[in-house]
Amino acid sequence: MTSEHLTIGVLAVQGAFEAHAQVLRSLGVNAPLVRLPEDLASLDGLILPGGESTTFLKHLERNNFFAALDTFVRQKPSFGTCAGTILLAKDVRNPVQKSLAVLDATVERNAYGRQIDSTIQETETTLPGGPMEMVYIRAPRIAAVGNDVEVLARRNGDPVLVREGRILAATFHPELSTDRRVHEFFVEMVRREKLAHSATEAHAG
């Protein structure tokens, strides 16, 4: 199976969805924009982009979108960046807010300061290929993670790229860099999940 057969949606109620869609398309993946609950049907995976998490929640309140997304992220690979990570985390602080609670992590909003404190850093990761450029925009901080969460990169001790099963989450913005490794890693997660799923189905049939 090639990546041409993969369809990874990008949640597009607001935020940096277009930048993510462009990266996915450059990797040969179909990348439809997801603005309504019915857009989640037939996706192999989903990216929840950066933006304003309070705005996302407002849109998700309508038409049972939150419930549909809640079901989706428990069944299919999902990748959150920045506000997307806030949405995926189990515990959100500063302020406390509702979330999908599918990633065993505590996330503090705007924990590194305002826009003036936004920064670009080079950081080591567990992905092959050397240090990675990481763009942080009014970034949240992952303050704690559960035992089942694998930390793929840290910034001064804080996890910044983590994985728990089907969930991948970053507090930085790989879609704003030219380095494609995080997206490639997620596309591979989606590909394997789809293969495993179709193998199970074939076996059952």
Place this chain on the structure above:
Amino acid sequence: MSHLNGSTSGNPSGTGLRLKTGLAEMLKGGVIMDVMNVEQARIAEEAGAVSVMALERVPAMIRAEGGVARMANPKLIKEIMQAVSIPVMAKARIGHFVEAQVLEQLGVDFIDESEVLTPADETYHIDKHAFKTPFVCGARNLGEALRRIAEGAAMIRTKGEPGTGDVVHAVQHMRTMNREIRILTALREEELYNEAKLHGAPYELVRMVAQEGKLPVPNFSAGGIATPADAALMMQLGAETVFVGSGIFMKERATPLDIENDPKERAEAVSRAKAIVIAATHFNEPKIVAEASELVTGTMKGLAAAAIEEAQLMQTRGW
């Protein structure tokens, strides 16, 4: 995302501009609302605004009351920054780089060098490369947009005619800019030098637009957007986010809705804010824009932009 590489300007490095346009990327597909106090800022956030613009008087009031319009009091800006978790913007007068220094010191997330305020300099705009805080600037056409980008703006918005509730000039500015961009993409390389001269814009930026078919920074829309349909109109015309100034918290005769004491007026502001947020996201779905429009109670009194005397226009400020 495309960005400048710093070769055209005094930008200290590409890094700075990438962080600035990076925040603009996060604001896409949303609504930025003018607010005059903490309570309005809370309503805006609660309704789903991606950012608020902190100011003392919205454009409709400035227009009605006249006088010199300046940067808001830092105390007000700080209160609003403390009250909401979304990014906070504030306006500085055109050319007033000290107001901009003050706003940067306060830690606002975006500075709007705005024609809504009374200009402080009739020749020079602020050197925006000198700041770490990103700037948004208004433009009526491609040349004006590229001059602002050359000065360091990280976001462009149409000017429209602020405080009118009349979207006609925002439409005109967006159409003009997009038409001028499309023309550049069809021209030959050697024709671009003359285009740079005609637009009064740096050649490097003209060439970049000709190659990419879009501005090198996000392109938002402002000026007279008052209804969910106005917001969807600007988004369909190519705006990546909309600013709504006087369209949410005002009633007739340039008076703010009494959101603190009158539950009905508060509900009216909330309904407008929510409806415009829905329309900006689902701009391509007339059914949803219709539903959102139905939510709106009350109307903002419009001031037809065509009836405004030349000297009273705000959009002609900036050079």
